[in-house]
Amino acid sequence: MNGEVLTLKVAETADREEFRQAVLDGLARSPRAIPAKFLYDARGSALFDDICGLPEYYLTRTETSILRERAGEIAALAGPGCALVEFGSGSSVKSRLLLDALPDLAVYAPIDISRQHLDESARRLGRDYPALTIEPICADYMVLPALPAIGHAARRRLGFFPGSTIGNLEPADATSFLRRARRLLGEGGALVLGADLKKDPRLLHDAYNDSAGVTAAFSLNLLRRMNRELHANFNLESFAHEAFYNSEEGRIEIYLRSLCDQSVVVAGRRFTFSAGERIHTEYSYKYDLAGLEALARSGGFTVGRTWTDPAGLFAVAWLEAIP
Ligand SMILES: C[S@@+](CC[C@H](N)C(=O)[O-])C[C@H]1O[C@@H](n2cnc3c(N)ncnc32)[C@H](O)[C@@H]1O
Numbered sequence: 001m002n003g004e005v006l007t008l009k010v011a012e013t014a015d016r017e018e019f020r021q022a023v024l025d026g027l028a029r030s031p032r033a034i035p036a037k038f039l040y041d042a043r044g045s046a047l048f049d050d051i052c053g054l055p056e057y058y059l060t061r062t063e064t065s066i067l068r069e070r071a072g073e074i075a076a077l078a079g080p081g082c083a084l085v086e087f088g089s090g091s092s093v094k095s096r097l098l099l100d101a102l103p104d105l106a107v108y109a110p111i112d113i114s115r116q117h118l119d120e121s122a123r124r125l126g127r128d129y130p131a132l133t134i135e136p137i138c139a140d141y142m143v144l145p146a147l148p149a150i151g152h153a154a155r156r157r158l159g160f161f162p163g164s165t166i167g168n169l170e171p172a173d174a175t176s177f178l179r180r181a182r183r184l185l186g187e188g189g190a191l192v193l194g195a196d197l198k199k200d201p202r203l204l205h206d207a208y209n210d211s212a213g214v215t216a217a218f219s220l221n222l223l224r225r226m227n228r229e230l231h232a233n234f235n236l237e238s239f240a241h242e243a244f245y246n247s248e249e250g251r252i253e254i255y256l257r258s259l260c261d262q263s264v265v266v267a268g269r270r271f272t273f274s275a276g277e278r279i280h281t282e283y284s285y286k287y288d289l290a291g292l293e294a295l296a297r298s299g300g301f302t303v304g305r306t307w308t309d310p311a312g313l314f315a316v317a318w319l320e321a322i323p
Contacts, residue, residue, distance in 0.1 A: 008115075011138070015115065016229050020267050023226060026279070027271045033280035034222065036168045037113050037140065041225050045117035047218040049091055054214060056206040059164055062314040063194045067094055067162070070307050070316065071101035074192060077304065077318055080104040083154035087111050087141045087181065088165040092121045098160060098192070099129060106154035107133040111141050142177060147184050157185040162194035164314075167251070167285040171295070174285070178299020182321050189321040191301060197308070197315055198286045201245040208243035208252050208284070216241035219256055219281055232266040242278065250291075252284040292317060 019038055026034040040048065052060035067074075080103040086095055089110030099108060108125070112118040115138045122136040135150045147157075159181050166174055181191055208215055219241040223234035242255045258273035265271075287295070292315060293303050301319035308315045 036282040040114040042116040044221050045114040050214045054210045056210045062309045066307050066316045067097045071097045075101040078158050081106055081155035082158040083107045084158050085109045086160040094162050107150050109135045109150045111137045113140050156188045159185050159191035164196040167196055175298040182300035191319040193317045195287045195315050198288050204245045230267040234264050250286050254282040255280050
């Protein structure tokens with residue numbers, strides 16, 4: 001086994017052990033909950049890409065249109081010679097709009113927890129941008145202590161956190177994330193943040209309950225992942241995806257609901273579910289512009305600019321690190 005393969009095996013074993021611990025803790029808790037980051041194995045990431053193309057999922061096309069229109073302005077604010085650090089980069093599709101616009105980019109560092117998907121996306125990007133230095137970082141951005149030696153020569157570090165991924169974090173975690181990003185980006189750092197806005201709950205409901213059932217497949221994939229990686233025996237037919245907007249909390253809530261009384265073995269432990277019992281898998285918080293500004297400030301940033309689409313569905317904000 002060569003060194004690179006061995007390092008990968010060690011990393012995959014650590015990933016699996018973290019998943020096992022989180023699942024066993026999450027299923028033993030009441031109410032049951034598994035952190036959303038585990039939705040993204042290779043298949044989960046591919047399904048998320050499919051979600052991005054759904055007619056009901058206005059988020060991706062709306063954010064992309066804002067970024068396309070504002071890429072020049074963002075590049076002017078960033079200036080030449082930046083290091084671009086993306087949090088939760090997925091397939092790095094929107095990133096290309098910034099890569100094309102930013103002058104003399106020193107390095108692009110995509111950070112994602114989905115190891116195989118990150119490697120494949122970085123390889124594709126390398127083929128399309130042969131002159132660009134790409135430093136993929138497979139890590140949990142909630143605990144990443146420092147950026148490896150990237151962009152030392154860069155004039156400033158520019159963070160990019162699109163996709164309404166900030167919405168998956170509960171407010172206190174969103175603040176912790178921003179504080180960490182502020183530290184990682186350093187003095188003079190800036191962050192381009194994409195956040196979904198509060199709107200007609202019917203639009204929100206449809207975005208997370210698409211008619212083709214892709215979002216349901218994405219949710220249920222968590223059970224499939226447990227079956228594969230943790231020797232679980234979930235019957236995917238006995239659980240259903242459930243997503244609804246909680247207007248009091250200003251968030252979409254997503255669960256896997258047990259359709260009958262049943263028991264399941266996961267990593268050698270038995271768990272019983274009664275009909276209707278749920279496992280929480282994800283939140284997607286929706287913001288208004290005042291809430292976004294307050295969040296930015298709590299995380300050590302000020303909002304320099306905010307751009308929205310004409311219908312006010314989505315916001316992209318330029319945040320600057322408070323010195
Ligand atoms: C909602 S998707 C957004 C993907 C892409 N940025 C976009 O805008 O389409 C969230 C991405 O963040 C990654 N992710 C989720 N939680 C993470 C964590 N704690 N650390 C690192 N990456 C994470 C997922 O693997 C996924 O690629």
